[in-house]
Amino acid sequence: MNRRSFRRLLGASAALFIAVASAVVNPAAASAASVSNPPMYRATEVSIIQDDLCTGNxxxxxxxxxxxxxxxxxxxxxxxxxxxxxxxxxxxRxxxxxxxxxxxxxxxxxLDLKEGSHVCMYAGIVDRDGANIVTIALDTKKCFYNDH
Known part of the structure; x- marks a missing residue:
């Protein structure tokens, strides 16, 4: 292997290492999706949460x-x-x-969801522009059957 080929291989290996390390250090960036302007519901503040099915980051x-x-x-x-x-x-819905x-x-x-339906939820963040929802960054998908 000549010196030029070795440098190309080394450069490609370094780029691959950086990409993999970024995904490991910041997994949300690697798996994030986004949704724009879904119907929004403002939560009521509570001190205790019920944790039947949970996901998060x-x-x-x-x-x-x-x-x-x-x-x-x-x-x-x-x-x-x-x-x-x-x-x-x-x-x-x-x-x-x-x-x-x-x-x-x-x-x-x-939120009154239909009984006996399939539901997927995601944990994420929302950025707001005045009164308008701009984008929801999502990850941590969890799906289940709403049987109650």
Whole structure:
């Protein structure tokens, strides 16, 4: 192997290492998706969450309580974004429960979902532009059957 080939191989190896290391250090960046302007529901602040089914990341932690169709959202990160639980159902309903109360605070949205339906939820963050929702950055998908 000549010196030029070795340098190309070394450069390609370094680029691959950086890409893999970035995904390991910041997995949210590697798996994030986004949704624009779903129906939004403002959470009511609560002190206790019900944790039947939960998912989350370093920014947001969300739980769904089957009995009552409640989404609980906890903001885990001190920034200007709000924690959000985005959901989509097998019958086409989508929406997001957002928690505007800041780091360490929990909120709940009571959303009447159809019984016996498939539901997927994501933990994420929402950025706001005035009164409009701009984008919800998502990861941590969890799907289940709403049987209560």
């Amino acid at each position: 370093f920014q947001a932690y969300v739980c769904f309580q089957k009995y009552g169709d409640n989404f609980f959202v906890v903001d885990m990160y001190n920034d200007s974004s709000s924690a959000v639980a985005y959901f989509e159902t097998g019958y086409g 989508t929406g997001a429960c957002y928690n505007p109360y800041g780091k360490g605070h929990a909120g709940v949205c009571n």
